[in-house]
Amino acid sequence: MPASENVSVAASIYPSDLYGYATLLAAEEQAALLRLRSVLETSVRPVIDDHWERGEFPFEIVQPLAELDLMPPNSPAQQGSALFSGFTIFEMARMDASVATFYTAQAGLFRTAVNVGGSQEQVDRLDPLIRSFEATGVFCLTEPEHGSDIAGGLATSARRDGDDWVLNGEKRWIGAASSAKYLAIFARDEADHEVKAFLVASDAPGVTLNKIRRKTSLRMVQNADIRLQNVRVSEADRLQRVNSFRDVADMLRRMRSDVAWLATGVQAGAYEAAVRYVTQRQQFGKPLAAFQLIQERLALMLGNLTSSLGMVVRLSQQQHEGHYVDENSALAKMYCSLRMRETVALAREVVGGNGIVLENDVARFHADAEAVYTYEGTHDINALIVGRAITGVGAFR
Template sequence: MTIATHTSDRSAPSAQERLYAQCDPLDYEALLTDAEQEQLRRLRTFLDTEAKPLLADYWERAEFPTQLIQPLAALDLITPAALTANGAAPRSLYEGFRNFELARTDASLATYYNGQSGLFRTTVTRGGNEEQIRRWLPLIDSFEMTGVFALTEPDHGSDIAGGLATSARRDGDRWILNGTKRWIGSAVFADYLAVAARDEADGQVKAFLVKADTPGVELRTIPGKMSLRMVQNSDIELNNVEVTEDFRLARINSFTDIADLLRSMRSGVAWFAAGVQAGAYEAALKYVSERQQFGRPLAGFQMIQDHLVTMLSNLTASLGMVVRLSQQQDQGVYRDQDSAMAKAWTCSRMRETVAAAREVVGGNGILVENHVARFFADAEAIYTYEGTREINTLVVGRAITGRSAFAR
C-alpha cells in the first residue's frame, strides 16, 4: 500500500516563524495564506507594542483606551488591499483569525473592533440595499463612519424575537422611534446606532441607522461591571427620535432578517472564545514556567501539567470547530445550528480553560498584572452575549429533532 503525503509549495515554517506555535499544535494557521498571515503579524505587532502596555491599567479603571482607536483603524484590517485584489472579499477564515488575535490579547479590544467590523458592518451589508451599501461601506471599512448594533432591551434579551418593544411609526418620509436599548457596547464612541424597532403598522421588525447625536437620543454608561470592564456598555433612550426613510435599512423587514445577521455574528463570538482561551493559556504557561516553588518551576509539577494539557486540548478542539465553521461560511454555508453549536460549545470550554489558568497561577492569579484574572472575568460576558448557552442549545436541538422547545 502506498500512503500519499500532502506537499505544499511553501516550506513549513519553523516554530519561531509561526504566529500561533505555542497555542496551535495542529497548525490550523497553515490554512491561512501568506498574505493573510502578514496582516495578522501587523496586527500582533501593534497589539504587543501599543495595546498590551495599557491593558491592566485601563481594565482596572474600567475605561477604554480611546487613543488606540485611530491607530487600530489605520491598520486597514477589514478590507486590506493585499486580500481584496480583483474585487475579492477577505475570507471568513481570515476574519476569524483576526478576531482570535484580538481576543488573545484582550476581549474588550476584540469586542470594540468586532462591533465595527462585524456587527455594524454586517447589519449594513446584509440589511442595506445596493445604494446604501455603496454609500456607507467604504466609510465603515475606513472607520470614518462608526457604528454599533442596538438590539437588546432592558426587559428583552433571550426573548427579543417576540418581545422587542422599541417602536417605529412612519410619518410621511420619516420614522419616529421610541424605546430603550441596553448593553450596547461602545455606543458612546459611535457615530450611528443600528436600531431594531417594531413597526407599529405591521408588527414587523425593521432596522434604522440613527445618528447618535440626534435629538431624543440619550446614552448612559452602565457602571459596576466585573467583566469586559474596558467596554463602555450603554443604556440608550429613544424619545420621539426622527429618522428619514433613506436611513431605514431596506432589506430588514422582519425578525427573520435580524436572525440572518445573528447567524454570522455568533461565529465571531465563537472565535472570541477560542482567542480568550489562547490568551489565558499563554499567560498561565509563562507564569508557571518562571515561578519557582520548592526549588523548581511550577511547570515541572504533575498537576500543573495536567491543567496545561486540559487548557491546550480545549483550545485546540475549539480552534478545530471555528476553523471548520469559517471554511463552511467561505463556501456559502450559513446555518443557525452550526454557529449556535460553535458559540455554545466553545464558550463552555472557555470557562473551563480560564478557570484552569486562574488555578495554576495560584494567589497571584487575581492580580491584573498577571493577565489571567482579566481573561477569567472577561470570559463571563462572552459566555452570555450573542445568545446564552441555553438559547443556542435550543437552536441546535430544534435542528436535530425538528421540534421547537422554545417557551411560548
C-alpha cells in the first residue's frame, strides 16, 4: 500500500476549499469561524435580500457579530493570526459582500487608521472600543474629484488655529459613514502641504452627511458624501503618526489584503450558490450539473477561487511575519478582484434566467462584485503599483 494512502487529510470547513487552505488554521480558529457562520446563517441570511432590495443595512446584526469578539487584541502577546483575520472576512463575504464591507470598514479601515496612525495613548484608549463596536468609525480619504489621484490631489484642507485645527472640504463614497460615531478625516495641512489625519465626531458642528442613493452595487452599505465647513477639531484628536501621504500609503498596503480576501469570499459565495442551483435544477430530464458545459464553467470558477485563496493565504502569512510590501498587496487585490469578476459572471451564466433574482444569491454577488472590483484601488492603479515594482519605473505620478 502506498504511504500516501495511510495519510489522513483533515477536511476543510469550506466545501469550496479544494486544497484545504483553512486547515492551516488552529482548531480554535476554525471553531470561531464556525460560530461566525452560525450567526451569519441565523441573523443575516434571513434578512439580506429584503435589505439589499431596499438599500438599507440591517443594523440589528451588528450586536451579534460584535459579541463574537472576532478582532484580536492589539498587544503583541495576544495578537491573533493574520490568516484568521483573513478567513473571517472570507466567511462574511461568502455570505454577503455588504456585511463583509461593513465589518472591514470597522475592523480594517478605521482600526488601521487608529492603530497605525495614532499615538500609543490613542491606540490604548480607542482600540478596545473599536473591537467592541462601541466606537464605530470610518476611513475618509476619497473625494468627489479625487480617487485614483488622491496622493497628489487631496483637496480637503486643515488649518492650525491655536490648539485646534479647522477643516474644510468634501469626501465621497465613505462606506458606513451614516452610522459611524467617528470620521477619520485625511486633510492637507495648509502650512506644510503634507497630509494629516483627524478623528472628527460625525455630529460635530459643520459636518454634513448625505447618503448616496440609486446605487446598483453594495446596496446595503450606507455610503455617504461628507461636507466639512469650518469643522474644529483639537490637536489631541489629530492622529499623531500621520504626517505625510507616505503614512497613509503604509495604511493602504496593510488594508488591501482585506479587499483581496473579500473578493475571494465573494467568489466562494457565488460558486457555492451556483453549485447548489445546478444540482437541483432539472432541464431536459436531468440536473443541469450533468451537462458538460456546466461542469466546465464550474471547474473554471473553482480554479479562480483556488488560485485566489492561495494568493491571499500566502500574503497573510507574510504580513503576520511583519512583511508588508506595496506590490504584494496590490497584486492580490488586482488579481483576486479580476478573478472574482469572472467567477460571478460564470455563476450568473450557469443559473440562467433565474440568475437575476435575489433568491438564488448569485444576482447579489454578481452586482456587488462591481464595487469590490473598484474600491481600495482600481485594477489599473494596482497594476501600475505592481508594474513599478517589476520595472523600477513609475508609470503614474
